[in-house]
Amino acid sequence: MVSEQPAQVPVRTPAQVLVASNRGPVSYTLRDDGALEAKRGGGGLVSGLSAIGSDADAVWVCAALGAGDREAVRRTGGRLDQADTGDQRVRMLGIAPDVYTDAYNGVANSTLWFVHHLLYQTPLEPAFGPEFRAQWASYETYNRAFAEALADEAADGAAVLIQDYHLALVPGMLRALRPDLRIGHFSHTPWAPVDYFRLLPDDIARQLLRGILGADRAAFLTRRWADAFTACCTELLGGTGNTRIGVHGLGADADFLRERAHRPDVDERLVSLREQIGGTDRKVIVRVDRTELSKNIVRGMRAYRQLLADHPEWREQVVHVAFAYPSRQDLAVYRDYTAEVQRVADEINAEFGTDGWLPVVLHVKDDFARSLAAYRLADVALVNPIRDGMNLVAKEIPLVAENGCALVLSREAGAYEELGEDALVVNPYDISATAAALHQALSMPPGERAERSKRLAAAATALPPQRWFLDQLEALRALPA
Incomplete structure (x- = not known):
């Protein structure tokens, strides 16, 4: 001090x-x-x-x-x-x-x-x-x-x-x-x-x-x-x-992430997230981003909404855990974007939600331990930036996901260069194609998902x-x- x-x-x-x-x-x-x-x-x-x-x-x-x-x-x-x-x-x-x-x-x-x-x-x-x-x-x-x-x-x-x-x-x-x-x-x-x-x-x-x-x-x-x-x-x-x-x-720091993801504060947040999701049987789509304009959070949520509209079978069977941590809030355009993220999440929950199911679990307060808890729960990682130098989240989630995860990845993320072969690659502007990729990711057989996740983790730590x-x-x- x-x-x-x-x-x-x-x-x-x-x-x-x-x-x-x-x-x-x-x-x-x-x-x-x-x-x-x-x-x-x-x-x-x-x-x-x-x-x-x-x-x-x-x-x-x-x-x-x-x-x-x-x-x-x-x-x-x-x-x-x-x-x-x-x-x-x-x-x-x-x-x-x-x-x-x-x-x-x-x-x-x-x-x-x-x-x-x-x-x-x-x-x-x-x-x-x-x-x-x-x-x-x-x-x-x-x-x-x-x-x-x-x-x-x-x-x-x-x-x-x-x-x-x-x-x-x-x-x-x-x-x-x-x-x-x-x-x-x-x-x-x-x-x-x-x-x-x-x-x-x-x-x-x-x-x-x-x-x-x-x-x-x-x-x-x-x-x-x-x-x-x-x-x-x-x-x-x-x-x-x-x-x-x-x-x-x-690349991602595998040793640090795997150790940090199993500390008591992460375990506590894992319990809380499972309660918000509503049990262990539902599939979980995870995204963790700052609300930077380049991260494309709003289109990602609209793609999730399209998934629920096109595939009613996923209603009450999947939850989108979205962490959108405020960034650059001293700039009006970023404040407006953060508000739009919240508005679209509320709209999806109002349209599709039921007494026992909240389709979107949105958190906007930065919490690293909670992010790691979400990583552990992820069945699908959604990383769909308009453009990104790298995007370490795309590399981190496959390292920590407890049951392996499928990665839906924008071709405009720098991580695509290393991870594209084992990801489901999308055009970040194409909401319909992103919705289709989410459906494919959720439907992926466990064995394929685990093998892809293992290869993603190896590439992520190169x-x-x-x-x-x-x-x-x-x-x-x-x-x-």
Whole structure:
């Protein structure tokens, strides 16, 4: 816990390995008594960075996301207490709130996310005028703050792994400051095809590409996204220059998930979910998503409704357990989408529900233990995004499902590249075809379902988080000087 008094700046050594991402491995809440409470995060980067060992002189550079984080930066100078971070060295940047909001909400999440996920309603949007140009200036400022911090923290010849669309300009900026560094950039999202990427103003499209091409190596979750990036570089810049292009398909952490899924808190939620489902005889279709526009939750629910209309035999025999955890609720379009998810679920329950059967069990409060309980119960996993960089849920559910599960998977998910052969693949816009796939999945013989699930689990764990991170680091260090 960070004290109320400014801490002395600790003696530091330059870092040999650096990670940069918008969100760091810890966040802070400012309590009423003035104390700061630290909460550690998880995910692939946290697992990956732990793989290099505590003696590797590694530093994680991230942004302060809220008032608690900014207060922690004020008290520590941005170099966080390692007691809060799981003994990781973390440099948190106190970027001005208005600059951060413009960069994160205005550019990263309302523009770049929409471009890479093909989400614009093009008769009306986008429209790039003076307001966007002001937001873009903030995005440049935000990226420059990262580049300067990385340059300050890095030892001679250090390896720097920069994460995602929030920091697309950092590689080029850092290259100008520190040409001695080995710089990698990793995109966790899809990459837009050329014609869609060119919705961006020409100068900004080129600036984004040149920013990433400042890296020695640009990497992606699938070959499809890597090829799309290369095509954009070829069309707008004439090629990728000296930057190497790589692919690292992040996998699920099987050991962690299987152990975590059988802890007492998950067992408790399993009992509660079974009560909501109404016994052990009903089939269970599970989806677990954030209410991001790209996740296609509403069409998935409409496909389930179509299933019940087309196949009355499934009424009272199946329950759709849908977890739609709120995301980016500071943006109106996301709040509206979350409300639409709730409305469609209520509509299905009103149309088909009976005294003893609730067709849709919808939860909107984030609860990881409850998600794992649903994984264990799944007979069918529904993963139907409009477009997704990977989608780890598609990889996680087959690992945890107690009786094996059939996977209904969008061909637009990055996971399709690895899992498509053993999934029931759908066009995410085709509600009728998705309903038919759900029927096929529910009707699948237990032996076939178990065999498919076993193969899905093997493919899902091919590159677990620690190996995924180390592969990128080793590939970067192996490049010729």
